[in-house]
Amino acid sequence: MHFLVFALTYPLIWLLSKLPMRFLYVISDGFFFLNYYVFKYRKKVVLDNLNLAFPEKSNEEKNAIAKGFFKHFTDLFMESIKAFSISEKEVLKHYKYKNPEVINNLVKEGKSIALVGAHQANWEWSFSLPLVLQGNIYGAYTKLGNKYFEKTLRSSREKFGILGFKTSETVKGMQKNFNKKIQGSYILLSDQSPQLTKTHYWNTFFGINVPIHTGAEMLAKKFDLVVVNYVAKKVKRGYYETEFQLITEEPKLHEGYEITDKYLALTEKNINKQPELYLWSHKRFKHRDKIEEWKEMRVAKQKTKK
Template identity: 45%
Template sequence: MQFIIYILVYPFLWLISILPFRLLYAFSDFLYLLIYKVFGYRKKVVIANLKLVFPEKNDKEIKTITNKFYHHLCDMMVEAIKSLTISEAEMKKRFKFTNVELLQDIENNGRSIALMCAHYGSWEWIFVLQSYIKNKGFAVYKRIENKYFDRLIKGIRAKYNSELITTKETIPKLMKAKVNKETFICGFVSDQSAKAWKAQHWAKFMGHRVPMHTGAEMLAKRLDMAVVFFKVKRLKRGYYETTFETITEHPKEFNNYEITDIFFRKVEQQIHEAPEFYLWTHKRWKYKDDSPENYNVIKG
């Protein structure tokens, strides 16, 4: 059944991917009408999240952010499909790096890098970064249930010397590289909602105390990796600019969870600058705990 679904869906995705960008974004506008206006995909969750973290904004302001967010969400969807056939030259033109020399200097010093990012802006085309640096690239991801689509996504990333690894694969893969004295760069999307009953660290994010994923920080300390944050800015439709910010090159000098807290402050800054580019469909505040004992769940 998985293969049948794949062979039925893949040709449609491929046809979308070869559309010129003008038509691609016209298709995105059509998706916006379906996803937001017709089906209201996770609309309750989006509005609940926005009202929770921006209590000072009125209904009109929340609606404006919501509209912009769904437009951006649909753009990201079609940009992900475009990854099937987009050329490296086109991707470099549309996803630029202001200071890639920061990473080059770190790797020239023989160091591996933990690249921390959030569900903000666009992360679909970040893999073109590998064409500017020498280190092997890893990215932690959640495996796609359909093994054929999972293989397809891995193949797309592999074009840029990047390997997708699951959470369970992360420690053995990176430890093996460390033992073999290989340097690498590993991307962590670190703002997911951790399970409350497993979280070792709670801290405020956008005004509310929530459980934090601390895996990137713990691995950086264990493997002595430089920790770098990448800040994405959308310049205009289909064009992005990334700036790298060093959090530390000496993670073992920081107290536990201090690096994680610094990362979240940087994410907050991005969100306040342009909230429409954060992934509000994600139930990030599902286990918010503003009181000493109780969890409050956002339902959607």
């Protein structure tokens, strides 16, 4: 059954990926209309998130951001399909890097790097990082249930030189590199909501108290990784520019969750510049009222250990 699904759908995906971008955006416009006006996929989730994040904005402003998000969301879907066949020349034309020397200079100094980022603008085309950055670049991926799509998608994402880790094996892979003194830059998207059972820290994001991913900071301190934020902005439709923003070169000198706080503040600032480009369709604030429940879970867990 998995092969049948793959055999029926992948040829269509491949053919679509070979179309020029201007034709893909015509298709995107059609998907946007159906999604925004007919099916309304996650429209309520997006508006709920915007109401929480921007209580000072008028309904008209928030509706405009929501509409802009869904236009971008369908564009991103088509751009992800284009990734299957996009060439080096074409991806670098559409996805430019403003200051790759920030990373390359660190690599020359023998440093390994945690590349933290958010689901903003087009993060899928960051698979072109090896075309402008020196050294090994590693990215975590979630294994798909369909092994045929799994193999094809992984091959596509690694075609420019990204080295893939299964998400569940990221720490093990980093430890192996660390033991062998292999340098690397590790892509760590860190903006989604962690499970309550895996939460260690809470802080405000857009003024709302929520559980925060702290894995990037933990790994940076464990393996002495320089922490650099990378953020893409949309210059115009189909064209992006990515900037690298240094957070710290000495993670072990930061106490508590100071690195995470700096990343959060930077992410919020970047989102405010182009709010329609953030992934508002995921439930970033779903645990906002559960801090007491989390505390009870931690107390119960500690009692169980005793």
